[in-house]
Amino acid sequence: MADADHKKLATEAAGTTKERRITDARVVVTSPGRNFVTVIIETEGGVTGIGDATLNGRELAVASYLVEHVIPALIGRDAAQIEDIWQYLYRGAYWRRGPVTMSAIAAIDVALWDIKAKMAGMPLYQLLGGRSREGVLVYGHANGGDIEETVDAVGRYIDMGYKAIRAQSGVPGIKDAYGVGRGTMYYEPADNSLPSVTGWDTRKALNYVPRLFDKLRLTYGFDHHLLHDGHHRYTPQEAANLGKMLEPYQLFWLEDATPAENQEVFRLIRQHTVTPLAVGEVFNTIWDCKDLIEEQLIDYIRATLVHAGGITHLRRIADLASLYQIRTGCHGATDLSPASMGAALHFDTWVPNFGIQEYMRHSDATDEVFPHDYHFADGYLHCGETPGHGVTIDEALAKKYPYDPKQLPVARLADGTMWNW
Ligand code: EZ4
Numbered sequence: 249m250a251d252a253d254h255k256k257l258a259t260e261a262a263g264t265t266k267e268r269r270i271t272d273a274r275v276v277v278t279s280p281g282r283n284f285v286t287v288i289i290e291t292e293g294g295v296t297g298i299g300d301a302t303l304n305g306r307e308l309a310v311a312s313y314l315v316e317h318v319i320p321a322l323i324g325r326d327a328a329q330i331e332d333i334w335q336y337l338y339r340g341a342y343w344r345r346g347p348v349t350m351s352a353i354a355a356i357d358v359a360l361w362d363i364k365a366k367m368a369g370m371p372l373y374q375l376l377g378g379r380s381r382e383g384v385l386v387y388g389h390a391n392g393g394d395i396e397e398t399v400d401a402v403g404r405y406i407d408m409g410y411k412a413i414r415a416q417s418g419v420p421g422i423k424d425a426y427g428v429g430r431g432t433m434y435y436e437p438a439d440n441s442l443p444s445v446t447g448w449d450t451r452k453a454l455n456y457v458p459r460l461f462d463k464l465r466l467t468y469g470f471d472h473h474l475l476h477d478g479h480h481r482y483t484p485q486e487a488a489n490l491g492k493m494l495e496p497y498q499l500f501w502l503e504d505a506t507p508a509e510n511q512e513v514f515r516l517i518r519q520h521t522v523t524p525l526a527v528g529e530v531f532n533t534i535w536d537c538k539d540l541i542e543e544q545l546i547d548y549i550r551a552t553l554v555h556a557g558g559i560t561h562l563r564r565i566a567d568l569a570s571l572y573q574i575r576t577g578c579h580g581a582t583d584l585s586p587a588s589m590g591a592a593l594h595f596d597t598w599v600p601n602f603g604i605q606e607y608m609r610h611s612d613a614t615d616e617v618f619p620h621d622y623h624f625a626d627g628y629l630h631c632g633e634t635p636g637h638g639v640t641i642d643e644a645l646a647k648k649y650p651y652d653p654k655q656l657p658v659a660r661l662a663d664g665t666m667w668n669w
């Protein structure tokens with residue numbers, strides 16, 4: 249067979265190039281309970297894909313980046329050329345990396361993978377390499393105003409079937425400590441059009457957090473995985489101290505124990521504690537994780553599809569991590585839309601070095617705007633078998649929920665000094 253014939257056959261098998269031409273891409277900003285930015289890409293053949301571009305508290309920056317700088321360059325391209333489009337958007341920007349750019353790239357990337365999987369007639373995990381596990385282990389967020397309330401909240405998660413639970417408690421003397429919700433099931437920190445001011449006091453937290461886990465293990469035993477988020481509040485030395493104090497309680501991980509702009513600081517924590525360490529929800533490229541992974545300073549990498557360049561980039565991070573027995577633990581708070589969660593579950597179903605997936609339930613209004621085929625059962629999330637990533641958007645319904653400016657809080661110490669929220 250002549251080369252030209254081979255080419256023709258290959259093209260027909262994957263849909264003709266004309267059918268794959270990107271004819272339209274648009275951004276939907278909607279607020280069904282909280283704000284989400286969604287990219288919708290359409291092809292000449294009528295196949296549509298969606299991707300999440302939500303960056304909590306900075307939504308319109310990403311929306312504008314997409315509308316002004318990315319979408320005009322997409323129209324007319326071949327939707328099947330995911331890698332080339334990724335490289336075009338990353339290298340082509342000249343100003344590389346950063347959460348705004350990488351969230352915009354991620355949304356395009358996930359929408360294109362959605363399209364490719366739909367065209368192939370396969371659920372996305374099949375394109376990535378197929379199923380590696382039956383379900384995706386998730387952890388839920390239990391929290392309360394004090395130890396007693398948090399212990400009760402963990403009990404409710406156990407009753408719902410969760411095998412892994414993150415526990416955060418209010419701390420006496422700290423104003424609006426991180427992680428404490430207003431209701432029993434939902435926690436949303438972006439609560440005001442200008443950042444709310446919360447407090448922080450490391451001495452008080454170091455005195456309280458180990459007592460929380462002591463009570464949790466006394467009450468429920470050691471069968472469940474327990475997690476805790478330090479949310480960047482501790483210095484490396486304080487984090488090492490906290491890790492040591494938590495050792496008797498056998499945590500699944502201690503997350504974001506200290507800020508990681510300087511990756512080397514994790515060395516000090518690592519030298520002093522065997523409490524497993526997780527970091528990376530604010531990372532946006534493989535360069536943010538490189539030293540942490542290569543020097544085996546962490547156990548779980550929390551980079552997530554939406555903020556770290558989509559499937560094309562996150563699988564590179566996961567592959568690098570796999571060389572060092574570091575596993576994934578993707579961020580999955582409510583500020584990641586169901587489109588992110590759906591795509592993440594396909595990624596998690598495939599990725600060989602999977603660890604755990606964060607899962608905060610969305611409100612009913614959010615679930616209605618983003619119909620999806622994943623479901624929770626017995627502590628695991630399961631992606632569906634619909635071709636693509638299995639999440640769509642009801643654009644008419646989305647219009648009923650206009651953008652609602654909200655930002656994340658800030659944190660200050662007792663004397664007024666700005667701290668890390
Ligand atoms: O504060 O996603 O582990 N989860 C977290 C989240 C983050 C929010 C910020 O938008 O730390 O709750």
Ligand code: CO
Pocket residue numbers: 477479503504529
């Ligand atoms: Co976190």
